[in-house]
Amino acid sequence: MSETEILSQLSAAVENLDLAGVVPLTRSALDQGMAPAKVLNEGLSAGMREVGKKFNSGDMFMPEVLVACDVYFAGLDVVRPLLAADRTHVLGKIIMGNIHGDVHTVGKQVAMPVFEASGFEVVDLGEDLNDEAFVEGIRKHNPQVVGLGTYMTSTFMHTAKTVEAITKAGLRDKVKIICGGPAVDAEAARRMGADDASDDAWKGVEKIKRLLGIA
Ligand code: B12
Structure with missing residues (x-):
């Protein structure tokens, strides 16, 4: 065959x-x-x-x-x-987690192996995370990218608060932040302080590579 x-x-x-x-x-x-x-x-x-x-x-x-x-x-x-x-070379590390209140797991479970297969190391922080968990995740894992799982409008809109916590912790310049989920909008994500958003894991990879200057 x-x-x-x-x-x-x-x-x-x-x-x-x-x-x-x-x-x-x-x-x-x-x-x-x-x-x-x-x-x-x-x-x-x-x-x-x-x-x-x-x-x-x-x-x-x-x-x-x-x-x-x-x-x-x-x-x-x-x-x-x-x-x-x-994997011949790792392109970078992504930490992934669902924003507070969001327990939708399927999208994240589909997106993570797509990112891995594209050459990224991925750390899964889990679901329904408070903002501090993302701050701690950055400190602990030292990623280049933070992937926010936002599968509902309410959790997508919470992005601003999560970014604010990361900024207050002095970590915003160390990471690119991208939102994912069915109802995300890249412009709105940027207005909330993130760098981009994608409703498709494969397009998300291209966006992440662009953000890291490797596309
Ligand atoms: C399955 C499902 C559930 C299941 C979740 C089971 C599970 N273990 O995940 C259950 C039944 C638990 C559930 C509960 C609820 N749900 Co629900 N759910 C869905 C449904 C039908 C499918 C989601 C899914 O799995 N899609 C398939 C995956 C593969 O697609 P995806 O998530 O978009 O992921 C892709 C991309 O977004 C991307 N991606 C994913 N993550 C990331 C991350 C990054 C960083 C990047 C770059 C890309 C990326 O990669 C994936 C592949 O391309 C959607 C409808 C829909 N159209 O999405 C509603 C939906 C998300 N749910 C919704 C709602 C409202 C709820 C509830 C509030 C319902 C209720 N009244 O109780 C609760 C809240 C639960 C909570 N607190 O989180 C709404 C959200 C509406 C909104 N815009 O706010 C939706 C859109 C349904 C609707 N049309 O009303 N839900």
Whole structure:
């Protein structure tokens, strides 16, 4: 089977909720010598992108999205241990956490491996975090980027307070700050003191690279 065929089968496995098929397919892609980052980006994640599109257009519903995530994670579990080894150089460190009041986990769990597969080291701070947790996270992990998980309007609007806490701690100049979630707006994020925002993990990678001057 050609690389293109395997990648499209991997994508289809996620899209078609094929939990039984995804692990053997992922293993066989890797056994053929395909790069782990390619298996993730152009196979599993491509499927997740299609799921996102179908969800937004009303062709897929939430229970199916959650099963698709399980399928994606089953494949990811196979790929993840090999990603670090595959990484020839690390582009930078991103700490990720959901703003206070936000317990939506799926978007962050999808975005983090996308960032990892793109060459970033990612530290997950968790969900429903108070502003101080981000300040502590920067002090502890010394990242170049802070990714704020903001999946509701209320938590997106809280960005201003989180940025303010980071600024008051004297850490704002050390990091780029990017918001993520379905309802974010880059202009509004900048007005609140962040650097950018993205409702798509793959576009988010491009934005992060631009912010770091490596795009
Ligand atoms: C699943 C879901 C839930 C689940 C969450 C389960 C879980 N473990 O995550 C449950 C049922 C718990 C839930 C609860 C609630 N939810 Co809800 N939920 C959703 C739903 C249907 C899907 C979210 C999802 O998983 N999407 C799929 C992922 C893959 O997409 P994503 O999150 O956008 O992530 C992508 C990008 O944004 C990006 N990304 C993600 N993170 C990051 C981070 C960075 C830094 C970057 C750069 C990019 C990035 O990468 C991902 C892939 O591209 C959305 C509807 C929607 N359209 O999003 C509502 C939604 C987010 N929820 C909403 C609401 C209001 C609630 C509740 C208040 C409902 C209630 N009345 O109880 C509670 C609040 C819970 C809380 N305190 O956080 C609203 C928010 C509306 C708003 N604009 O404020 C939405 C939009 C539904 C709606 N249309 O009303 N929810």
